[in-house]
Amino acid sequence: xxxxxxxxxxxxxxxxxxxxxxxxxxxxxxxxxxxxxxxxxxxxxxxxxxxxxxxxxxxxxxxxxxxxxxxxxxxxxxxxxxxxxxxxxxxxxxxxxxxxxxxxxxxxxxxxxxxxxxxxxxxxxxxxxxxxxxxxxxxxxxxxxxxxxxxxxxxxxxxxxxxxxxxxxxxxxxxxxxxxxxxxxxxxxxxxxxxxxxxxxxxxxxxxxxxxxxxxxxxxxxxxxxxxxxxxxxxxxx
Numbered sequence: 001x002x003x004x005x006x007x008x009x010x011x012x013x014x015x016x017x018x019x020x021x022x023x024x025x026x027x028x029x030x031x032x033x034x035x036x037x038x039x040x041x042x043x044x045x046x047x048x049x050x051x052x053x054x055x056x057x058x059x060x061x062x063x064x065x066x067x068x069x070x071x072x073x074x075x076x077x078x079x080x081x082x083x084x085x086x087x088x089x090x091x092x093x094x095x096x097x098x099x100x101x102x103x104x105x106x107x108x109x110x111x112x113x114x115x116x117x118x119x120x121x122x123x124x125x126x127x128x129x130x131x132x133x134x135x136x137x138x139x140x141x142x143x144x145x146x147x148x149x150x151x152x153x154x155x156x157x158x159x160x161x162x163x164x165x166x167x168x169x170x171x172x173x174x175x176x177x178x179x180x181x182x183x184x185x186x187x188x189x190x191x192x193x194x195x196x197x198x199x200x201x202x203x204x205x206x207x208x209x210x211x212x213x214x215x216x217x218x219x220x221x222x223x224x225x226x227x228x229x230x231x232x233x234x235x236x237x238x
Contacts, residue, residue, distance in 0.1 A: 001036075006049050008056055013063075017048065025051050027059065033066035035059060065231075076238065078125040084113055085235055086136075088187030088228075095125060106132035129238045136184040137161050137191075144195040145177075151218055154202045168229060169194045171201035185236045186229065193225035 002017045015035035019042075026038040039048055052059065076082060083090040086108065093113045097120050104117040106128050113132075117124045138161050145156060157175040164170075170178045177198050183191050196218050204211035215222050 004045075004048075006052055008049075008053050011056075011060060013052065013056075013060065015052070019043065027052075027055060029059075029062055029066060033063045035063055076126075078115075078122045084129065084238070085185035085232075086113065087184070088190065093125075093129075095120065104128040104131075126238055130181070133184040133238065134161055134181045137179060137181045140184060140188070140191050141179050141195055144192050145199065148192070148196055148199060148218070151196070152199055152202060156199070156202065169198040171198040171205070173205060175202045182236045186232070190225045190228050193219050193222055194229075197222070 002019075003014070004017050005012055005014050007013075013035065015037055017037045017039060020038055020040070022038065022040050025040070025043075025048075028036045028038070030036065037048065037052070039051075076084075078093070078095065080094055081092045083092055085091075091108070091111055091113050093115055096114060096116045097118070098116045099118055101116055101118060104115075104124055104127070107114045107116070113129070115125055115128050117128060138159075141161070142159060145159065149155065154175060156171075156177045158177070160176070160178045161181050162178050164178070164180050167178075168180050168183060179194065179198070183194060186194075197215060200211055200214045200218070203214060219225065
């Protein structure tokens, strides 16, 4: 394994190259965001650099994402332009001081999260965003449950939105479903998966084979949805 560096488009990439008995080039990222390039023996450095340049954008993006994930959630700044996740995409916030309003509120409009507060205070802005996500999560979950109800004989006894630190959703023996408000930051298909997952617990309370078989029947690519949550949860913060 050889440590190498290459600069392209004003950015320097540190990577490890490994020369093997193979005919193709393989580019891999480990769990720490380190780039490894496996190349055929005898490959010249300039050829290796050209291959990296062809994939530069995606390599840099994925490497930085994994490094950021290791650093954990970053403290948010409640200023114009700060990005926040909503339905799987990041949007900037625009803070408006509106002294005439009765209650602080957030409105998603023109690809921006517009936050209207009586006073420019970080706590007020944060609480406004949380209320927005709570309400959005409730609306999205209820619509998803209604849409997917035809897969199930039983209906949920109740639906609740929570501030759980450990779960995206739960279902108890009384068919009481609870969902994490941060789900409003996930893509719609991921929200649907979590809803279906908990509705499947109305049939099979445990994670046995029958449970996963039922989940897979309704959401064949459920592992892809779980992967999104596992890789993105560190970004889902207010």
